[in-house]
Amino acid sequence: MLWNAILLALREIRRNIMRSSLTALGIIIGVAAVIIMVTLGSGATAKVTKQISSLGSNMLLIRPGQGMHGPGGRQSTASAFKVEDAEAIARDISGLEAVAPSATQSMQAIYGNENWSTTAVGTTNAYLEVRDWPIEKGRRFSKSELHGGKAVCILGSTVGNKLFGGQDPLNATIRLKKLSFRVIGLLKTKGQSTFGTDRDDIALIPLRTLHRRITGNTNVSVIYVSVLDGVSIEMAKKDIERLMRERRHISQREDDDFNVMDMREIVKILSGTTRVLTGLLGAVAAVSLLVGGIGIMNIMLVSVTERTREIGIRLALGALEREVLLQFLVEAVVLSSLGGIIGIMFALTTSLVLSKVLLVPFIFNIGIVFISFIFSVAVGIIFGYFPARKAARLDPIEALRHE
Amino acid sequence: MKAISKISGRPLIEIKDVSKVYGQGQAVMHALRGINLQITNGDFVAVMGPSGSGKSTCLNILGCLDTPTLGTYLFMGIDVGKLTRNQRALLRRHYLGFVFQNYNLLKRTSSIENVELPLIYRGLPAAERHAYSLNALKAVGLKGWEHHTAGELSGGQQQRVAIARAIVTEPTVLLADEPTGNLDSERSRETIELLARFNRDKGITIVMVTHETDMASYAKRSINFIDGLIVNDKLQETS
């Protein structure tokens, strides 16, 4: 009986190739849409998360003022940190890997005829540790350069390219804010930040040089801290907050006038956002699966007259109700699984290509493949089987007379 | 299956006070108004009568395709009205062959696959199915048309595919609703002779609706319907 049903089902599929392929197409589109959207969405999430964690997930950022300002956010009125604050943190708090005070100033960098406006960051070698930023060429600051406030700089790759093109920048002399600086190193390319800013558009100079020769004060705008592996970031953050409250004479009742930011919080917020986006894409895709399902339903309903007569003929020739239904079930299962499998293959190749083009990692999610397959097969079966069930319950003569 | 009809002394087909009513209220239509009919095994009955007199309705009931509104139908002594849908389907499968007035073929399906269909439901293996179907198509003069779909055939050719489909199972009873309605006189004669041969050589009982008296003259018995009633039932000399 099953063999007969399979035979008859395959014959019907072959005979009505147009109807069959349209049915399968509805499923192909639905399944492919879901898988492509979810795959690319999770790829994007993974990319963003990875980018953010490349900022250093064991990093704390300490700055005066309250609230979280993004880059270029509003300056606070709270008093700035001093170099001594960074020194106190390094001295008094345990479990830290590196502490880097920093102050920034935007300025023109000039070499020969080339002119580029960039950001100079006055800091120490610890900055390279905290930001996990290796030197591509040349060397770090020497002790004497740091203590003596020498006019030396380490360039980010963007600045290096803009000023020197293909030339070797090492030991060349460039001008920053009208002062001559010797280039002693070139940083490795870090790429764009999650916020879309160019992190390589930077020139590092010793903090003391910036203070003495450029700003004229001893303010520190941000202190970067990295925590040793295995040490609780939470604890380090609490300790730093306590120390800073003490040093800035903040009484029990007053709020902090500084801010210790944990990079993991940003990671959480941003990957949460992309996850929401992936969910949204998934929802859009689910709608397209539904639309595919409605397409299938339409085809089924349009062909219902013809199929009702077919059922009438089969019943008249002595087919049992359950034999007719089994045939229709097999038809629906074959068409929708075929559509599902083609949809999955199409979706996986398309996502593979698109992930290459969009530069996001290709993340194969077996769960979504499984769910969309099951859903589409269910849609195919429901819309293929239930109209048939109704027809198979008619008297043969009624089914034959169906208009 | 033949055994059942042999042992029983009763007629193969027995209809008692059968009426069929379509619609209700104003639109009520009495297609059959209480008919009685007995057909014995091996008979060849021609059913005649004006259009709308209830011939097809009666044949559908005999073929277990439809159920009477009132009255009983005994087929081989079995009260069909008491059977389930599946049991009636099995009667159709094993004992009945039906040629519809409007053929009722699967349009996009080849002639041979149309003819094979009742054999598939009987569970015959593919090779036998194929051989029997080829034979039946040959018998109705459609050799060489096996792989044309029903939709590609002329009305007369479709009618002959429908006849082949009905005779391929060699049913106990063959019910044919105007089987020559679309055939030219030459084809009509060939077809009716084929049916007569079937009746004579294989003992297949035939009930055939026809409008033409010379077709009816091949039958052993003719019945006349008028307005849902049997008005004339006579035995006749076969030519």
Ligand SMILES: Nc1ncnc2c1ncn2[C@@H]1O[C@H](COP(=O)(O)OP(=O)(O)OP(=O)(O)O)[C@@H](O)[C@H]1O
């Ligand atoms: N499904 C139906 N619904 C309503 N009335 C019907 C239905 N089927 C048949 N009738 C009516 O029953 C009557 C008998 O119909 P039937 O088909 O048995 O006639 P017939 O003798 O076969 O005619 P013909 O020679 O034209 O085929 C007709 O008046 C027809 O209108």
Ligand SMILES: [Mg+2]
């Ligand atoms: Mg009729």
